[in-house]
Amino acid sequence: xxxxxxxxxxxxxxxxxxxxxxxxxxxxxxxxxxxxxxxxxxxxxxxxxxxxxxxxxxxxxxxxxxxxxxxxxxxxxxxxxxxxxxxxxxxxxxxxxxxxxxxxxxxxxxxxxxxxxxxxxxxxxxxxxxxxxxxxxxxxxxxxxxxxxxxxxxxxxxxxxxxxxxxxxxxxxxxxxxxxxxxxxxxxxxxxxxxxxxxxxxxxxxxxxxxxxxxxxxxxxxxxxxxxxxxxxxxxxxxxxxxxxxxxxxxxxxxxxxxxxxxxxxxxxxxxxxxxxxxxxxxxxxxxxxxxxxxxxxxxxxxxxxxxxxxxxxxxxxxxxxxxxxxxxxxxxxxxxxxxxxxxxxxxxxxxxxxxxxxxxxxxxxxxxxxxxxxxxxxxxxxxxxxxxxxxxxxxxxxxxxxxxxxxxxxxxxxxxxxxxxxxxxxxxxxxxxxxxxxxxxxx
Numbered sequence: 511x512x513x514x515x516x517x518x519x520x521x522x523x524x525x526x527x528x529x530x531x532x533x534x535x536x537x538x539x540x541x542x543x544x545x546x547x548x549x550x551x552x553x554x555x556x557x558x559x560x561x562x563x564x565x566x567x568x569x570x571x572x573x574x575x576x577x578x579x580x581x582x583x584x585x586x587x588x589x590x591x592x593x594x595x596x597x598x599x600x601x602x603x604x605x606x607x608x609x610x611x612x613x614x615x616x617x618x619x620x621x622x623x624x625x626x627x628x629x630x631x632x633x634x635x636x637x638x639x640x641x642x643x644x645x646x647x648x649x650x651x652x653x654x655x656x657x658x659x660x661x662x663x664x665x666x667x668x669x670x671x672x673x674x675x676x677x678x679x680x681x682x683x684x685x686x687x688x689x690x691x692x693x694x695x696x697x698x699x700x701x702x703x704x705x706x707x708x709x710x711x712x713x714x715x716x717x718x719x720x721x722x723x724x725x726x727x728x729x730x731x732x733x734x735x736x737x738x739x740x741x742x743x744x745x746x747x748x749x750x751x752x753x754x755x756x757x758x759x760x761x762x763x764x765x766x767x768x769x770x771x772x773x774x775x776x777x778x779x780x781x782x783x784x785x786x787x788x789x790x791x792x793x794x795x796x797x798x799x800x801x802x803x804x805x806x807x808x809x810x811x812x813x814x815x816x817x818x819x820x821x822x823x824x825x826x827x828x829x830x831x832x833x834x835x836x837x838x839x840x841x842x843x844x845x846x847x848x849x850x851x852x853x854x855x856x857x858x859x860x861x862x863x864x865x866x867x868x869x870x871x872x873x874x875x876x877x878x879x880x881x882x883x884x885x886x887x888x889x890x891x892x893x894x895x896x897x898x899x900x901x902x903x904x905x906x907x908x909x910x911x912x913x914x915x916x917x918x919x920x921x922x923x924x925x926x927x928x929x930x931x932x933x934x935x936x937x938x939x940x941x942x943x944x945x946x947x948x949x950x951x952x953x954x
Contacts, residue, residue: 511638511653512537512588513765514784515646517773522646523581527770527910531895534766535699535888536585540592541599542884543692547684549600549877550736553870556673557608561601562664568594569657576650587650596880603860603876605668608869617802617861624798624857631791639784683728683736690721691881695888702896741871741878746810746936750863751882753814753932757821757855758883759890760925761848764825767894767918775908775915776833786841793849794856801857810862811936817855818930820847825923829916890925894918 512519512533520530552560568591575587606623610616641648697714704711729735742748765787772778772786805813824847831840863879864872897918902910 511634511641511649513769514635514638514780514787515642515649516766516769518642518646518780519584523579523584525581527895527898529581531699531702531766531891532585533588534762535695535891536588537592537595538884538888538891539692539695539699540589541596542592542695542881542888543688544593544596545600545877545881545884546691546737546874547688547877548597549604549873549875549880550680550684551597551873552601552604552877553873554673557601557605557671557873558664558668560597561605561668562661564594564597564601565657565661565664568598569654569661572650572653572657576647576654599880600873600876603864603880604873605671607864607867607872607876608671612865614802614806616864617805617857620860621798621800621802621857624801624860625795627794627856629791629795631794635784635787635791636781639779639781642780680728680732680734680736683725683732686721686725686728687736690718690725691885693721694718695885698889698892700892702892702899706896737874737878738871741867741874744866746862746865747867747875747878749811749932749936750814750859751878753818753855753929754859754863754879755882755886755889756925756929756932757818757859757886759886759893760821760825760922760929761852761890762887763890763894763918763925764828764848764922766891767898767915767922768828770911771915774911786837787845789842790845790849790852793846794852797850797853798857801853804854805858805861810858810865811933813858814855814862815930815933815937817851817853817858818926818933820851820854822923822926822930824848824851825919825926829919829923890922893921897921 516530516533519525519533520527525533548560548564571587571590571594575584575591578584578587603623606619607616610619637652638649641652693714697711697718701708701711726739729737729739769783772783773780778786801813824844827847828841828844831843833840859879864875867875898911898914901914901917905913
């Protein structure tokens with residue numbers, strides 16, 4: 511919902527483009543930085559308990575965000591919502607993967623999970639377009655009653671689960687790991703404003719590398735690690751995480767760029783912008799329930815590769831088609847391809863990342879995947895913003911956006927092409943085995 515409202519927020523609160531990205535990146539920062547902790551916490555404290563508390567925090571932060579009048583305070587509420595989501599997302603995914611046995615039943619459940627995500631996304635687009643016409647604050651306030659309904663339903667319907675009493679708390683690993691992820695995401699988000707080669711940026715990247723090295727040492731030596739490093743030896747899990755990083759990095763950069771372009775350059779209303787993106791979400795909502803037979807037949811690597819190809823072609827079309835072309839020619843084909851790409855790839859990423867992982871580490875696997883998505887989104891958004899700022903230097907308004915539009919789309923397409931290489935590696939390096947076991951094996 512926030513994406514459509516960005517131009518209205520920018521105009522009302524007087525934010526620069528660099529500051530505006532923090533409305534998105536503030537959420538990404540806390541979400542991406544805390545996901546590993548959130549996933550492991552769900553395993554250790556109980557998935558139902560963590561889910562309920564996190565949804566309650568999300569509701570409160572949404573309410574406050576709709577009431578503030580300061581850009582900085584708005585970004586703080588987005589940070590808090592990211593914290594809540596960092597615990598909600600892996601808990602939700604692990605509730606599903608521990609409830610349904612690996613195979614067709616779990617694949618079907620994850621397909622339904624993707625349907626509800628896409629349905630929420632499509633509903634959010636339409637509602638945000640309508641609500642932004644009234645006032646952008648309603649895009650923050652509407653999630654409050656939705657979260658409260660989800661909270662009541664989860665309290666009544668989710669079964670109580672047993673926390674993992676065999677594990678312990680890796681406090682040093684949690685502190686160092688969270689610090690490393692937060693610093694990494696913060697650095698890539700701030701780099702467009704500070705400069706990628708600036709001493710501050712380089713020092714932060716060096717500090718991130720040191721923190722990650724310390725994290726690895728701690729995880730190798732502790733009896734109950736936050737992240738069991740052996741889980742990363744799973745070929746499917748590694749491919750799913752790297753592929754998701756590139757896949758979502760390209761898409762989030764595209765969404766940010768095109769939302770601004772349609773409203774600031776072409777003069778579309780928020781509702782027109784929302785409806786322009788709607789076909790992609792509808793394709794995911796209606797197509798995802800039918801993905802399970804396709805994944806069973808062709809395997810996750812092939813469906814992911816097909817989805818990434820759809821995104822590559824969609825970005826190229828948007829790059830090459832005349833910007834004065836009508837919607838049916840200039841925008842709709844790309845939206846259809848983006849929807850097909852998400853339909854094919856998203857559920858497959860979830861299946862591939864959690865296949866062969868024991869129930870006691872499903873929260874961790876979900877946390878790793880969601881961390882990859884958010885870090886990819888942060889990097890993609892930061893790079894696109896950097897390209898826009900660099901090419902628009904000395905210009906203002908629509909002229910600044912137009913100057914960086916084509917270079918930014920080229921970078922976005924590059925993300926997708928790199929993701930295609932990762933997806934194809936899962937097909938090229940297949941080992942002879944019964945159907946799908948090459949992708950469901952914990953050893954890849």
